[in-house]
Amino acid sequence: MNLAKEQKLINKQLKASKKARLKRMKQDGILTPEDIKYNRKKAFGGFAFPLFRFFILFGLCFVILYPIIFMLSTAFRPSQQMSDPSVVWIPKSLTLSNIKDVWEVMDFTGSVLNTLELNIISSLLSLITCSLTGYGFARFKFKGKKFLFAIVIFMIIVPPQITTIPIFLQYTYFDLFKIPTLLTGDCINLIDSPITMYAPALFGCGIRSGLFIFIFCQFFKGLPKELEDAAYLDGCNPFRTYIQIIIPNAKSSFLTVFLFSIVWYWNDYYISSSFFTKSTTVALQLKNLNITLSQQLFDGASVSTRQIIVWLEAGCLISILPLLIMYIFLQKYFVEGIERSGLGGA
């Protein structure tokens, strides 16, 4: 804090001395007309550009915040006021009933707890495996490394939609090496069990794991090698080195990947909709909100989006609220973490 203040003071002094010098130079007549022109241009630019920048940024921020402002504006207004032409942004009266209704329709408490459990466990598992794999790729030489890394890149590019159906079949009649058949006499149906999310995460094939491996690999490549060499000399084996030396040094990158992982698991509906028959996660509830709303609030009558928009927006709001709160508190790690970690050096 103090340092920043000092810096500011120094900057101020510098500016003042610069101005004084310019003035003196003008009086002495050292400046050529070109110099004067250049200085004037610079002064104009110094004034005009921030203004221009302000307008651009203001406009773009507005574009981004527009839907969120809209969400806030509609989520708390009574439904009748949606078709009231005299209400544009600020509703005439505020109500919490939309939120309450949606909360019930989405079974929000249960969904959130369920989603959180799924999210955190999957993210932690995928964090462990992806970091291990990334470290393996970053620091060790072995045969076929290039080929295997190409597969990592391929994993980033192939959309999950392609592989979901075969994986679905693998889960429905889960029979790896015939072990389940030997134990229980039949293959196991894993659909609807959270293992369908945990297992791929544990084995480094969860949601966007390829990207995480890539990020970790880039990040570990940037760490100084001397750290580990010192540990090796002291007789540490690579796994212990990884746990005791690398992890403490890579905290920020771990946190960044963990946060992104949480966000993507929270938002995922495609994979969970193929492996869960009931909508038990927030994203699935939100995806089906249109249908469940008309069933539970309008007795199954078909309704236009305009009629239920307040509930839809209220649902949106409570679904992204946990993410938003997390983002506000940890925004530093989202924005600066990724700069310092992997992607920065790529």
Next chain:
Amino acid sequence: MKNKNVKNNKNIKSKKKPSYERKKSLYGYGFIALWFVGMIYFFILPLIKCFRYSFYDTKPINGKMELTNFGFHNYINAFTTNTDYLQALVSVLKDTAIKTPLILIFSIFVATILNQKFRGRTFVRSVFFLPVIIATGPVIEIINGNMSSGGYAGGSEQFSSMFQTDLVSQVLEFIGVYGISDKLEMAIQAVTGQIFNLVWNSGIQILLFLSALQNISVSAKEAAQIEGATSWEFFWKVTLPYISPMILASVVYTIVDSFISTDNPVMQIVLSKASEWQHGYSAAMAWIYFAIVGIVLAIVALFVNKFVYYEVE
């Protein structure tokens, strides 16, 4: 002969440990082992299965895919009987071709601005990365108003219509430009109408460019300043070469992102066929699509790579 060798080796080895390098490479395998197993079971195997389905008529019976009628008919049908498919393919390619350069230019522009020092920078930055957090989920569909085709326009459509209601031509007339050619006006309107999608889709790219911009060494900046470079020259001759590796990365990311997003028409056809239990057909279409995406990516990557400046280390 071989036996003898082995025996000899054994004698030596029992005294000597395996070399350091060998040991290290074994540890390397140890580190990636978990992923390797999973990659085979959760990625390669399904991928091969999916590829196999594409040559058959499929029928899911009792958990196993019943495969009948081997041949290339799925691939041929995709082009001959399903007229939507080809159309969707062309429209996706066209869309991506327009979108990618726009997103690139826009995100470089924004990243350069966000890299400057000004008041409220942290706030603006966090606003710009908000889409990264929200746009991957189902929320964006409600925001975009395409949940149902009912009479309601969501945030994005409302926003675009704010611009599109002839605002552009009004502004032009206000400036004093009349009767500008219709095509140009259409182009301008297309851009302004897309502003919402543009901003909401370029979060990651801005992040990439921002990190690249922060890696530009201070010495390069100082050298340019001493030589009297204007900021315009600085941008073209220093900034751009420095961030060019990231341009490649963002081009690839943008193209992949636009190709695999679930709301592009080809993906929708593929998914709808899959939900109609025509897995073989859908797999064939997915693979054709994939081959095209791969070719496009390869061409673009090769082309862009020519202009990429790598710092010699």
